[in-house]
Amino acid sequence: MSLLFRIAVFLPAVYLVMIVYSAPLAPTAKGVAEIAARKTVKVVGWTVLIVASMWILAALFLP
Amino acid sequence: MQPSQAILATLFVPGSAHFVLGRPVRGVVALVVTAGLFFAGYAIVGQHLWYHALFTLTGTWFEGVLRFVPIGMLPEAPNLGCTIVAAFLRDTTGPEMMRLERMPVDGVHLGLLLTACSGVLNCLWMADAHWLAQNRESKSGVSPALAAGATWLVPGWGHVMAGQKDKGILLGAAVLIVFFGGLAFSGGHAVDRVLASAWFDGEVLCGVGVIFGSVVTAGMRFEALPLHWDLGVTLCTVAGFMNLLVMTNAYTVAEDGPDSFVVPLDAEEAK
Numbered sequence: 542m543s544l545l546f547r548i549a550v551f552l553p554a555v556y557l558v559m560i561v562y563s564a565p566l567a568p569t570a571k572g573v574a575e576i577a578a579r580k581t582v583k584v585v586g587w588t589v590l591i592v593a594s595m596w597i598l599a600a601l602f603l604p
Numbered sequence: 605m606q607p608s609q610a611i612l613a614t615l616f617v618p619g620s621a622h623f624v625l626g627r628p629v630r631g632v633v634a635l636v637v638t639a640g641l642f643f644a645g646y647a648i649v650g651q652h653l654w655y656h657a658l659f660t661l662t663g664t665w666f667e668g669v670l671r672f673v674p675i676g677m678l679p680e681a682p683n684l685g686c687t688i689v690a691a692f693l694r695d696t697t698g699p700e701m702m703r704l705e706r707m708p709v710d711g712v713h714l715g716l717l718l719t720a721c722s723g724v725l726n727c728l729w730m731a732d733a734h735w736l737a738q739n740r741e742s743k744s745g746v747s748p749a750l751a752a753g754a755t756w757l758v759p760g761w762g763h764v765m766a767g768q769k770d771k772g773i774l775l776g777a778a779v780l781i782v783f784f785g786g787l788a789f790s791g792g793h794a795v796d797r798v799l800a801s802a803w804f805d806g807e808v809l810c811g812v813g814v815i816f817g818s819v820v821t822a823g824m825r826f827e828a829l830p831l832h833w834d835l836g837v838t839l840c841t842v843a844g845f846m847n848l849l850v851m852t853n854a855y856t857v858a859e860d861g862p863d864s865f866v867v868p869l870d871a872e873e874a875k
Contacts, residue, residue, distance in 0.1 A: 554785075554839065557778040561846040564853045565866040570770035572865075 551588075556581045610733035616685040618726050621733035634729045638722050642686040645718030648711045651704045653677075653719060654694060656801045678805045680719050683726040708798055716797045717818040720808045728753045731855065743861030751858035752851040757811040759847050762854030767862025775850045783813040783843035790836025792821030793829065806841035809848045813840065 559577040567573045605613075610621035618638035622631030646653060659676040661667050674691050675681045695701050709715070732749035735742075742748055744766040751762035760776020763769070786794050795817025797804040808814045817840070830836070857864055 550835065554782060554842070557782050558842065558846060560778040561775060561849050564771065564775055564850065565856065568768060568771065568863055568865045570774040573771055573774060 552581075552585065555584055555588075559584065605737050607734045607737040610737040611730045614726065614730040614733045615682065616688075618683065618685065618729050621737065622729075625733065625736045627736065630732075634726075634732075638683055638726050638729060639686050641718045641725065642680065642683055642690070642722035645715045645720075645722065646690055648715030649709055649719070651694065651701065652707060652709055652712065653680075653690070653716070655705045656716065656797055656804075658802055658805060679723040679808050682723045682730070686722065712798060713796070713818045713822040716804075717815065720797075720804070720814075721811075724756060724808060724811075725753075728756065740859075742858050743864075744858045746858045748855040748858040751854040755847065755851045755854040756809070759810060759812070759850055762851065763857055766854060766858040768857055772854075775853075779810060779843050779847045779850060780813070782839050782846060783807075783810050786836040786839025786841075786843060787813070787817055787821065788836070789830070789832040789839065791826065791830035791833065792817070792824055793826060793833060794836040794840040796822045798822075800837050803837050803841045806844040809844035809851075810840075810846075813843065 556577060559580040560573060563573050563576040563580060566576050605621060605624050610625065613621040613624070614634070617635070619631035619634030622628070622634055654674075654677070657670075657674065657676045658678045660670060661676070670676055671694075672688065672691050673684070674687050675684070677687055680687050728749050731752060732747065735748055744751075746762075746765045751766050753762075754765055755762035758776065759779035760772035760774070763772025763775060793799065795804065795807050795814055797818075804814075807817070856866075
């Protein structure tokens with residue numbers, strides 16, 4: 542699986558999951574979509590950080 | 605009748621709590637639909653059903669208990685009364701019976717779908733009995749369990765019924781895109797209890813998807829599994845659990861009315 546393919550699946554899937562996760566936080570579709578967008582950015586940021594950390598650890602410690 | 609007693613009564617005999625709570629017609633419908641689906645499915649798959657238990661704890665003292673109270677038989681276990689009756693009908697003696705349990709039968713996908721749906725439906729009947737026992741009025745005018753059930757069948761429908769139409773359409777689209785995206789990645793074989801039994805327990809939470817997958821695509825012939833079959837199975841299961849969240853939210857919206865939403869404990873969380 543290429544990196545581009547993984548990103549192309551991961552980003553929309555995270556946004557759609559965040560829509561459902563944010564559903565109780567707003568009574569309208571517009572409100573839910575906005576909260577979900579902010580949460581998606583947060584989750585993607587943490588994901589990039591964690592994956593980058595694992596790559597660095599692998600480069601440092603794995604032969 | 606206490607709400608917790610209503611749940612317990614429905615767990616063992618679907619519709620029994622509705623009788624006690626003065627809703628005999630709904631009780632009969634609950635009993636006929638739930639038991640009917642289970643035994644129609646059991647008539648098709650027979651002994652093979654037991655091959656799909658999520659866990660059996662073989663070799664432990666608990667194995668004997670699970671033999672007659674099969675709580676590891678998910679997603680049928682919430683329909684515990686029917687599952688216990690079927691467990692007493694089960695013949696486990698000899699290698700021939702073990703072979704029968706492993707052998708898929710004609711119409712296996714439909715049979716396993718029917719027994720699985722009976723478990724999900726009984727969860728909804730339990731929720732309905734719990735609501736009736738509280739003797740409360742829903743602010744949306746829709747029964748919360750009905751909203752949750754409608755959402756199980758068609759994601760987002762419960763929100764539409766309860767007055768949050770645009771939100772229901774958005775949530776339904778989110779769940780269905782993930783589910784049918786997964787089904788497409790897997791070449792239609794993500795929803796296949798014979799191939800991926802444990803994953804089916806999550807997928808069954810998205811009614812329309814699991815019905816379509818089991819009835820239409822699961823039986824299609826294939827020579828080799830598609831390249832992204834595992835991705836498809838994961839997406840379909842995630843979509844099932846997404847729909848579980850939508851169902852619980854639909855229940856709350858039906859309960860509290862169309863203007864209801866949760867203010868997070870940490871107000872910054874919403875930003």
